[in-house]
Amino acid sequence: MNKMNKKMEYALMALKHISGKSDQDLTSAKEISEQMHIPFEVMAKVLQALASRGLLKAEYGASGGYVLARPLSEVSVHGLSEMLEGHVALTKCLGNDEPCEISGTCNITSPISNLNKKVQEFYKSVSLSEVLHV
């Protein structure tokens, strides 16, 4: 129940790291992965995901790297997890892609849906700048 995954941890570490630098100072995936002792390939993918969703801006080529594209105060924890994982929900059946095998006899369809909504609202209410103290 309710555990954070590595992608999320790595993303928070990277954002904390990047937000401590000036806008002209690019940060490479290698730089973060080495300083934080995180596998390079995994860190790179996390940064790519954040860049493709518009939170970071990527510069190609040698001496390239990433820089913040939006202020962290504008992005919530929920927003970040959506950038990394797409649709986020308490259970698979809420994603409506898979109808769930026991949906015919399930007696908590509505309760789960309501709780899910509450949880999402909570995570939407917490900004990244608040979490990271930046």
Add this chain to the structure above:
Amino acid sequence: MNKMNKKMEYALMALKHISGKSDQDLTSAKEISEQMHIPFEVMAKVLQALASRGLLKAEYGASGGYVLARPLSEVSVHGLSEMLEGHVALTKCLGNDEPCEISGTCNITSPISNLNKKVQEFYKSVSLSEVLHV
């Protein structure tokens, strides 16, 4: 990030089922597992866990079963997940049993701890009666 596990789902289903009956009407693990199409052994363990933590009262023998021991308004979602999983936290490093391999270079120790506290407070604020509409 933030997914509910099966134990939790099964527990909510069982509590919803049990709470719809009178205090004299015992509910067996078999009854719930068959009606909800949940593996009997798994359902049985969930009920045992809830009984050992005082949320349910167990009656032995033929015609035995479970009955609510405490009102659901007194127990939170956080409380329920603790009954099923013990210590609950966003990350393993917060459980302080395992010190985490990158703790020396981790730059989000305090942010994670603060976020974890907020999340726990949120889940403590939601009662089971509220979730289950009982």
Add this chain to the structure above:
DNA sequence: CAAAATACGATTAAATAAAACGTATATAAC
């Protein structure tokens, strides 16, 4: 052109969760 960076699909490995198995114990019905 060579070096160093992002981009991204595919595969493999590790960790976790879920389910199944086996046995013991308690109690009601007969």
Add this chain to the structure above:
DNA sequence: GTTATATACGTTTTATTTAATCGTATTTTG
């Protein structure tokens, strides 16, 4: 008392999910 049915609980196996690795392409600086 014997049988049937229930809880109790530790162990093992299987399935699923997550994390990490591999391989290759593209871009840009020097």
